[in-house]
Amino acid sequence: MNNKERRFLISLVAVLLLAGIFFSAFSTLLVGVTRAEGMWTSAVGSCVIESSTGRVLFEKNKDKKLPMASTTKIMTAITAIENCKDLDERFEISPKAVGVEGTSLYLRKGDIYSTRDLLFALMLISGNDASVAIAEHIAGSVSEFVTLMNEKAKEIGAKNSHFANTHGLDADGHYTTAYDLALITAYALKNPIFKGIVTTKNTKIINSKDGLEEPRYLKNKNKLLSSLEGCVGVKTGYTDDAGRCLVSAVERDGTQFVCVVLNCRPMFEESATLLNQCASVYHLVDVTTLYDYDEKIKVIDGRTKWAKVGTKEKFVYPLSSFEKENLKFVYHLPSSLQAPLEKGEEIGEIQIFLGNDLLFSEKVYTIENIKPKTIIQRLKEFAGKW
Numbered sequence: 001m002n003n004k005e006r007r008f009l010i011s012l013v014a015v016l017l018l019a020g021i022f023f024s025a026f027s028t029l030l031v032g033v034t035r036a037e038g039m040w041t042s043a044v045g046s047c048v049i050e051s052s053t054g055r056v057l058f059e060k061n062k063d064k065k066l067p068m069a070s071t072t073k074i075m076t077a078i079t080a081i082e083n084c085k086d087l088d089e090r091f092e093i094s095p096k097a098v099g100v101e102g103t104s105l106y107l108r109k110g111d112i113y114s115t116r117d118l119l120f121a122l123m124l125i126s127g128n129d130a131s132v133a134i135a136e137h138i139a140g141s142v143s144e145f146v147t148l149m150n151e152k153a154k155e156i157g158a159k160n161s162h163f164a165n166t167h168g169l170d171a172d173g174h175y176t177t178a179y180d181l182a183l184i185t186a187y188a189l190k191n192p193i194f195k196g197i198v199t200t201k202n203t204k205i206i207n208s209k210d211g212l213e214e215p216r217y218l219k220n221k222n223k224l225l226s227s228l229e230g231c232v233g234v235k236t237g238y239t240d241d242a243g244r245c246l247v248s249a250v251e252r253d254g255t256q257f258v259c260v261v262l263n264c265r266p267m268f269e270e271s272a273t274l275l276n277q278c279a280s281v282y283h284l285v286d287v288t289t290l291y292d293y294d295e296k297i298k299v300i301d302g303r304t305k306w307a308k309v310g311t312k313e314k315f316v317y318p319l320s321s322f323e324k325e326n327l328k329f330v331y332h333l334p335s336s337l338q339a340p341l342e343k344g345e346e347i348g349e350i351q352i353f354l355g356n357d358l359l360f361s362e363k364v365y366t367i368e369n370i371k372p373k374t375i376i377q378r379l380k381e382f383a384g385k386w
Helices: 003-033 069-083 115-124 128-139 142-156 178-188 192-198 267-281 321-325 375-385
Strands: 045-050 056-060 090-092 112-114 202-207 214-219 231-239 243-252 255-262 283-286 296-300 306-310 316-319 327-332 336-338 346-354 357-366
Touching (some): 069 115, 069 142, 115 128, 115 202, 178 243, 316 321
Antiparallel strands (some): 045 255, 202 214, 231 243, 243 255, 327 346
């Protein structure tokens, strides 16, 4: 090797080393925004789930406890809806609900609204004062209402959340996780009243103070309702500590996806991208339609030679096309059955695996009665042997 070739080789190695250092640094930066199957977000905490199953389709720090700003009001709203006897009953606003800091409906003492109207103000324009008025009316005090919120959160399965207020202003002991908030939202969206409110783009509410009807016109702050196909809400939020927060949801082809981003500057853009990506990749599949086993099993000493068997359950799960093609079915079934057989007898089991994870298992049953052979059948068989 001459000097020229040696210098070229040394230069090439140096370039490769520098490229490796750059790639390593760049990869570290990418880890900071989490990439999984082409999906990423700059949010501090994020989670996308399929609502009916709760399957996590994407996550970044999904269990990290974080402040959540006005996305708190998702919990406030569903708690109010489930604990209010009459959403259309009108009541007078107390002084405690007047002058609450932050985003506001600008309630005045003596104003008269229904809980339903205040729920629209809560979820469309994020009225902090509306949240206090709702809490006082339903539970007698904000503290009692917050207790109801925390009890409901535990019931839903939000194990890493705690609410200290109804509006989401920063406070000690007020936090959730992206995963918990996704669970809470999926639960809330099952309620048609809640869903109807958060999908509303514009509405009018009425203050009937002093016998006069004063209309108030509200516009939803969630821009995705107008820009994202199939969007069904849900709630924006911002405080200094929480940053920009957004809970959003879409419905595509009968599948509902919920996305949470906490402390995310481009919250609308990144939420829309995550929801579009998940909706394009994952689809609900009735996995039980993919079974491939013999639905007849040989019967010993039965009046018929074969017994029909089958399953009772249906299992629908969000899967990518790759996952669907790579499901593993394990059939635990006998080669034969002994008569007599009663309809509904448990005779085996089917297990469905995705990789090493057991997704679902169910029992296999007989679906008809099989009586033992008659005396005549036995005599004919005996005679046939001779």
